[in-house]
Amino acid sequence: MYTLQFTATTGCHRRQIASMPTSFITLAIRIIRVASLHADMKYNYCFLAQIITCICLLGACKGNAEPEYNNQFFAFGTIIDITIYGMDKDRASAASGQIEQIFLDIHKSWHAWQESDVTRLNESIESGLPVVLDRDLALLLKKSIGLGIQSEGLFNPAIGKLAELWGFHNDEMPAGSPPDYESIQGFLQTSPDIHSLVLDENKLVQYDRNIQLDFGGIAKGFAIDIAIGHLRDLGINNAIVNAGGDLRVIGRHGNRPWNIGIRSPRGNGILASLSIDGDYSIFTSGDYERFYEYEGKRYHHILDPRTGYPADSMISATVMHTDAATADAAATALFIAGPEHWYSVAREMGIRYVMLVDSDGKIHMNPAMAKKIHFEIEPIPEIALSPPLQ
Amino acid sequence: MTRPDWLLIIITLAILPMIYERLWRTSGEAEYLVIYTPESGRQQHDLHEDRLIKVAGVLGESVVEVRNGHTRFSKAPCPGKYCMHSGWLTESGHITACLPNRVSIQLAGDMQRFDAINF
Amino acid sequence: MIIQTTDNDHRIAWLAALAIAIHIMESSLPSPVPGIKPGLSNVITIIVLIRLGWNAAAWISIMRVLCGSIILGTFLSPTFIMSLTGAVCSMIVLYAGTRLPGTGFGPVGYSVLAALAHMAGQFTVAYYLFIPHPALLHLFPVLITAALIFGVTSGIITLAVINGLNGDGNECSTQ
Numbered sequence: 146m147y148t149l150q151f152t153a154t155t156g157c158h159r160r161q162i163a164s165m166p167t168s169f170i171t172l173a174i175r176i177i178r179v180a181s182l183h184a185d186m187k188y189n190y191c192f193l194a195q196i197i198t199c200i201c202l203l204g205a206c207k208g209n210a211e212p213e214y215n216n217q218f219f220a221f222g223t224i225i226d227i228t229i230y231g232m233d234k235d236r237a238s239a240a241s242g243q244i245e246q247i248f249l250d251i252h253k254s255w256h257a258w259q260e261s262d263v264t265r266l267n268e269s270i271e272s273g274l275p276v277v278l279d280r281d282l283a284l285l286l287k288k289s290i291g292l293g294i295q296s297e298g299l300f301n302p303a304i305g306k307l308a309e310l311w312g313f314h315n316d317e318m319p320a321g322s323p324p325d326y327e328s329i330q331g332f333l334q335t336s337p338d339i340h341s342l343v344l345d346e347n348k349l350v351q352y353d354r355n356i357q358l359d360f361g362g363i364a365k366g367f368a369i370d371i372a373i374g375h376l377r378d379l380g381i382n383n384a385i386v387n388a389g390g391d392l393r394v395i396g397r398h399g400n401r402p403w404n405i406g407i408r409s410p411r412g413n414g415i416l417a418s419l420s421i422d423g424d425y426s427i428f429t430s431g432d433y434e435r436f437y438e439y440e441g442k443r444y445h446h447i448l449d450p451r452t453g454y455p456a457d458s459m460i461s462a463t464v465m466h467t468d469a470a471t472a473d474a475a476a477t478a479l480f481i482a483g484p485e486h487w488y489s490v491a492r493e494m495g496i497r498y499v500m501l502v503d504s505d506g507k508i509h510m511n512p513a514m515a516k517k518i519h520f521e522i523e524p525i526p527e528i529a530l531s532p533p534l535q
Numbered sequence: 536m537t538r539p540d541w542l543l544i545i546i547t548l549a550i551l552p553m554i555y556e557r558l559w560r561t562s563g564e565a566e567y568l569v570i571y572t573p574e575s576g577r578q579q580h581d582l583h584e585d586r587l588i589k590v591a592g593v594l595g596e597s598v599v600e601v602r603n604g605h606t607r608f609s610k611a612p613c614p615g616k617y618c619m620h621s622g623w624l625t626e627s628g629h630i631t632a633c634l635p636n637r638v639s640i641q642l643a644g645d646m647q648r649f650d651a652i653n654f
Numbered sequence: 655m656i657i658q659t660t661d662n663d664h665r666i667a668w669l670a671a672l673a674i675a676i677h678i679m680e681s682s683l684p685s686p687v688p689g690i691k692p693g694l695s696n697v698i699t700i701i702v703l704i705r706l707g708w709n710a711a712a713w714i715s716i717m718r719v720l721c722g723s724i725i726l727g728t729f730l731s732p733t734f735i736m737s738l739t740g741a742v743c744s745m746i747v748l749y750a751g752t753r754l755p756g757t758g759f760g761p762v763g764y765s766v767l768a769a770l771a772h773m774a775g776q777f778t779v780a781y782y783l784f785i786p787h788p789a790l791l792h793l794f795p796v797l798i799t800a801a802l803i804f805g806v807t808s809g810i811i812t813l814a815v816i817n818g819l820n821g822d823g824n825e826c827s828t829q
Contacts, residue, residue, distance in 0.1 A: 215643070216577075217569075217571045217577070217630070217639055217641070218573070219573060219632070219634065219637050219639070222634065223632070223634065224630060224631075224632035224634070224639045226630055226641075226651065228650060228651065316635065317614050317615050317635075318615055385650055385651045387630075387651045387652075387653075389632075390652065390653055390654035391653065392651050392653060394650075394651070398650060400782060401782075403650045403651070404648060404649050404650050405649060405650065405651050405652070405653055406626060406628065406629075406648070406649035406651075406652040406653070407652070407653045407654070408629075408652055408653065408654035410654075412622075413622045413623045413624070413625055414625060414626075415625075415626055415649070415652070418648075418649065427653045428653075429653050429654055431654070433620075435617075463653065536760050536762050536763070536813070537757045537758065537759060537760040537763060538757060539754060539756070539757060539758060539759045539760075539763050540759055540760045540762045540763035540766075540809075543759070543763050543766055543767065544762070544763075544766060544802075544806065547766065547770065547802050548802070551795065551798065551799060551802070554794065554795045554798060555795040558791050558792055558794055558795055559792060559795060
């Protein structure tokens, strides 16, 4: 009798994990039965051995029982890393393939400098032609206008010309000197403003002809939101979509929350970590992402629309927010806002969790973020806490 | 002390090393390296031995260095060298890529501390 | 209304009071690693288990957790929940232990069983309810080792106390 039960319980495969609780219940019933039937039996070590086998099984099965699917692909000008929990491999792999296609399509239609819907839109704006947008692009533009206004113009998708002037509209970073002071001042004179864009349904009814749209500060977030929406449609509720370090997390990792590390903006290690349960996007804008150096000075890609130069008071800005598009735009805006101004911009944008590292290495954050974050380095850097956000 | 007492202590002592082995072996350290290229897919490499791994990408040959359980791009054919600037990967879950050459490297483990890394 | 009490109730109350006293004394001792405690009140539980049976032992151990936490001001706090889980787990395992046919466990065996179950239960609650951080898992082997050591130690103490109670130094049989 015991040999039979042993083979039944020791054949532990991934598929049998689900039946583990059942086997423990049957063991419990057996304990009681054995106890009442064989109370006078001497040295019934089989029973003891069985309990121990069950404990060992629990230990042995735990390590490789996690149904986690992980895949990577190149799309959207970056490496995209998909993690799906609790879904069988075939369905997860099919979902990942579809997400890859979504990213490839979006990237193609929203590219800022290669022939795309966005470059065609910019050409129409420049020549003053009437502009009709497709549904997704109209949504993106609408969201961008809203966020642009909330961020007091710090997130400004209308400064495509400035990015081009700096040479950031290229797969490779520019070499040589930054643009001269006069041409930047010339650009600032035209001051293309997101306010001047008026959208009626999917028609752009009013605009400033100096505007060149560049969705670099939001497109990745928006695409991640579309990808997450698609995963949800497929019935996947526990996943991470990570596009080059900016990510959105839904659900949890089995019986624990997802653990997200935030890389130190200087050096190789992990600065802090967040334990995330539910639906959050984590976006970081940093001066280390895309930059070039000229005569020992670093010029990075996050341009301050007020000065026309790379914003220089921050090293990195990390934002945690539900939707990725907002998190993306907010990370850019707060990076530019700097240590004095970020709090009011974050409030205006409805952001609840912020962590910034300024150029002295000091950390600025709001109390809710301080409560949620766990520092992974010793000693913990100097922290300036802001008043609560909302 | 009765025989079951001794048996219990001996069995517990026997199981203890197994628990240590299982929960301490990985201890957040990376267990293997995954190199991905669209052509050859995901390839696993161990991290025990320090060495250079040559990977063919669309532009040419990227060299991935493995040292002390960490990894990095030590040579790349791309003009920007961003992959090399991103430095050593030290934690499981850490991923970096040479975009122009279409090669990505990631540290992974069965018990990684982080499910994803934001940067 | 007067609640009728029996001699047995009084005995349990005395023993529970003793267990609570030991529990409180122990909680004032500094601990190198959080979660590691000698668990000396275990001695009382095991003695009661052997001399008065599982029911009495369960009463005493639950009363110890409840009253101890009220006195220490940790009632319904995480500490209390962990302590209660530990006590419940060890009582369940001890129940299974008393049903072991044959010679059965002696005080040392019971004590080790109780200590291991207590630690495992407590850790599970700590991990799943309070700090679901994988780093906590690295602490588990250390905690279980400590539980084994303290289980054996308090088992030997229990053995000595029982032998003292019996007066003749003979081993005590189950119930």
